[in-house]
Amino acid sequence: MTETETVAYSTEGHVATIRINRPEAMNALDAATRAGLRAAQAQAEADPEVRVVILTGTGRAFTSGTDLKELAEFRTRHGMFDISVRDYKPIIDAITRSDKIWIAAINGVAGGVGLSIGLSCDLAVMGQGATCFAPFSNISLVPDGGLSWLLLQHMGSKRAFAAIAEATHINARDCLDFGIVNRVVADDVLERETAEWAASLAERAPLSLAYGKRIMRAAHTQSHEQIALMESEYQNICANSEDSANAVAAFITKQRPVFKGR
DSSP states (O other), X not given: OEEOXXXXXXXXXXXXXXXXXXXXXXXXXXXXXXXXXXXXXHHHXXXXXXXXXXXXXXXXXXXXXXXXXXXXXXXXXXXXXXXXXIIIHHHHHHHHSOXXXXXXXEOSEEETHHHHHHHHSSEEEEETTOEEEOOGGGTTOOOOTTHHHHHHHHHOHHHHHHHHHHOOEEEHHHHHHHTSOSEEEOGGGHHHHXXXXXXXXXXXXXXXXXXXXXXXXXXXXXXXHHHHHHHHHHHHHHHTSHHHHHHHHHHHTTOOOOXXXX
């Protein structure tokens, strides 16, 4: 395991876990934590053995979002505070543009831009005591990290705007009903359940998952015809891959295929 002061990184098999480790501050994202998170993301991306990445937090929060104490201190010194593009876009892009599968294990409050980061993951598991929270109207700000778009995709315009306007905590059961998360589990088994799911996914065909992720991401903004053509392109690549040939042979001989990602 490697770690900075506020972010821990570990691997087991084909799964990497990135843990935001600032529980005394509800895992709020100050400059050091943002830098640590990016370093851990780069480490996972550079490791060819890693196929799935779990993102979670320590203590009572997944992450509460931007560190408001840092915001206040920065504004006092400089009269401005804008890190949405400079600091948060690279974090979110590292998730959405990666060919690896990202799973958010939401162990507590996912608030502010922390919710944006969680919703940007490909999949999500949520502890039954956790909540999602868009607090911006409480502090005269607007959502960042693309949260308005993300909530719209999951919840529809009226429920998404209500969540933003009222700044209410959305419980785990409602998050599941809204499609914000895939699963809700007991808090005390969240890490185990997520790790087991990640390990299971990591045993599946890496090319299928990577290209499937690219197609699904594109499907949000492209037409049916465009997606059908994209599927055809990637299908041709997969069909001519070593993994597919070996898997078909294994199917015929009733054996379990082993995927190498090529």
